[in-house]
Amino acid sequence: MKPAALLVAVAVLLALPAVLNAYALTIFILILFYGFLAQAWNILGGYTGQLSVGHAAFVGVGGYTSAVLAANWAITPWLGMFVGAGLAAVLGAIIGYLGFRFGLRGFYFVLLTVAFAEVCRILVSNIDALGGALGLYITFTGNPRQFQFQDQRVYYYIALALMLLATAVAALIERRRFGIYLTAIREDEGACEALGVDTFRYKMLAMVVSSFLTGLGGTFYAFYLFSLQPNTVFGIPLSVEIIIRPIIGGAGTLLGPILGSFILTPLAELSRQYFGQSGLHGAHLIVYGLLLVSVVLFLPQGAYPYLRRLFNRA
């Protein structure tokens, strides 16, 4: 996309809350928030090609950290957000070290990330100080210092800021040596090593940046929904929500994850509501599955590269 088109898109997103009703606003908050998580994942999974199916763990660590800091030590979530992101990055570094040092690739790396997320989920479920399996509930005060707002539009703008932040980070990485190396690591690590690229170091960096950003999202999740349950924030379904958007929109492209969120989030919400009303809970997952199968079959690189080609031709 050209810079002018990007500016227009950002301006539209800034103006949007003025015209949206409450329901539409909620959907847009989810679009932006999942777009943010998708972009954070994209740095590791898209550009670098290291498929993490455990990114929910970083959301969980980030969310639990800021919630516990706020509840027990009265530390504002605005600060707790960064502490949580830091801990998520530490967890990311541990997973990355184990995976990359011992050369786990493909399915083995996927399994490692899933295993870590599951271990986190089970651990947190069994720690009473963290609310155990029931999780944590955050009392609503409406105090902006407590990351709580009466006006839903504030959440919209925070989600937008997070999405723009992650996208700016990805854009910056893309232009630098770091980002150019990542795209080559995705293609052939051995050849990278032969050309002098320290693949371990760059994969670790990608992991740390990706898990840090995802950890930031944990605080938003906690203080937007006012509750944290181990099964939802550490669970595989959330990890799948995070990775399915960049895959459908175009992994390893700057705008693919966002496009993926714009396609998938409304579809998920509407079909969840539609099927939910007719008593078919979980049927939206079938819609996901069908969409994923069609994208993999017909647009293996995702929707964004396809649309870009379409526009370039016109």
Place this chain on the structure above:
Amino acid sequence: MTLLTVENLSKRFGGLQAVRDLSFTLGEGEIVALIGPNGAGKTTAFALISGFLIPDTGRVIFRGRDLAGLKPHQVNALGLARTFQIMRPFPRLTVVRNVMIATLGRHPDPSEAERRARAILAELGLADKADLPAGGLTLAERKRLELARALGTEPALLLLDEVMSGLNEVETERIVELIRAINRRGVAILLIEHVMRAVMSLAQRIVVLNYGERIAEGSPEAVAADPRVIEAYLGDEEVAGAPA
């Protein structure tokens, strides 16, 4: 001055002794060929020298430094670059991006790295392919891309693993000329090659391997006349084809 010293290098894969007690040296600016029948251990020797495999015994000294324990990218940073027999371009990246992965090591600024990558591509006759995905190149072009990438790391020693196999005579002649030009700039070259005409015309010295062991070493003429070499490797048809 000695650039590379290989000392008593051995590597075993299960029941197969791939390389046995291999020693040789290579001087600065020299072109040495490593030849031998299929399965003689040439590619294994390359992998041991470049840090892709860890030797069971022996050591590799490059520019006075023992390479033991170094990772391939560290070996590369010291100035020792290799190509792969089975070429490994990044197929979805453009040709110039492929070479930039190499030039970025010494030139972290992407625009400078790109300028150098394009200069190398121009030298190797790939300038008009620079902005196409590497996956679409012909075999001969991919061989040259492999060479371009290795050159992009600005090596003092280049390990070339069969960069001529599968090429026709015109293409082979072109690569031979390119290798000569690279060598004239002071880059030492160790090459594995089956194309005897090229080996004979390029190499100043030849090391012959058979069953992982060095069976002969010397000038192309001496090696071609060595009865052990003829028996082990050259056979009748190859001797006839090689310009002695």
